[in-house]
Amino acid sequence: MRRIHFLLIAVAMLAGGIICVVPASGQADKSAAPVYLDKMPKGFRDWQLISVAHEAGNLNSLGAMLGNDVAMKAYREKTLPYPDGTIIAALHYSHLPNAENNAVFGKAQSYTPGPPSNYQFMVKDSKKYAATGGWGFGSFTPDGKPFAVAQMKSCAPCHAKASRDGVFTTYAP
């Protein structure tokens, strides 16, 4: 069961362009390295939209990527690398068929968010997070508990493979 969770969450996380292979639940590791966030950024649900994403696979996921003001300005002005203070949030939800929409449309084709799976963040601070390309990472349960540090070690090496300063998500106009 634990292995299943591991795989499913890995899928869900790529959906939002923030890639961390972690189990479905976890507790904060007291030996947390500074590269990992221990609190969710305040007010992130009110941020503006960068883009959306869908990850197929065993556990389909729908994601919304939001950015704080620094992130949105950088995205819109195509600033690379992202300036310090950039925060990108990836809100992941289960990808569920929507019975009401399907009934109206007469086809089983509408998928909308179920309960949130996790909230993830990338924070740019070129000094603090110099060892990981200037990015700090955080993965949280829907009620705001951080995943264990050992379970977020895949974030930085995966993001290092992204061609735009470690960021997979591009701006949806």
Place this chain on the structure above:
Amino acid sequence: MRRIHFLLIAVAMLAGGIICVVPASGQADKSAAPVYLDKMPKGFRDWQLISVAHEAGNLNSLGAMLGNDVAMKAYREKTLPYPDGTIIAALHYSHLPNAENNAVFGKAQSYTPGPPSNYQFMVKDSKKYAATGGWGFGSFTPDGKPFAVAQMKSCAPCHAKASRDGVFTTYAP
């Protein structure tokens, strides 16, 4: 070809919870009834996120639903019916495989927005739009041109089937 467009766009529009069966392109009808918008609301791309959606089918679509301040307050406070001044935007994009994400993850499972297909809006004004449940509707090409009125006649009757004051989209926490 026209029929194909008709069907594909109908699919794309349901993805965002705003349902209007219109062709892929069109010009404003000079006999536009007041129930249809002739301009896109200013600044809608900066609004906050209500939810996201995926519509499968012949033309897969990814959608983001955004709300103005009145809409967001109503959603968060679960106010029904939606108050006058509510505007809900549905931004629809083609649902495209993301080669970069798939290469990193080693599976063909990541889908992200391609070019926008259309932008759609619902505006609440219980007096102005009394004949259509208090909602005015608008469908626009990505460059802001309204679709022909004759092609938006399905908006209101479809939305009348939604159980929450004519609105399909629910809030993603």
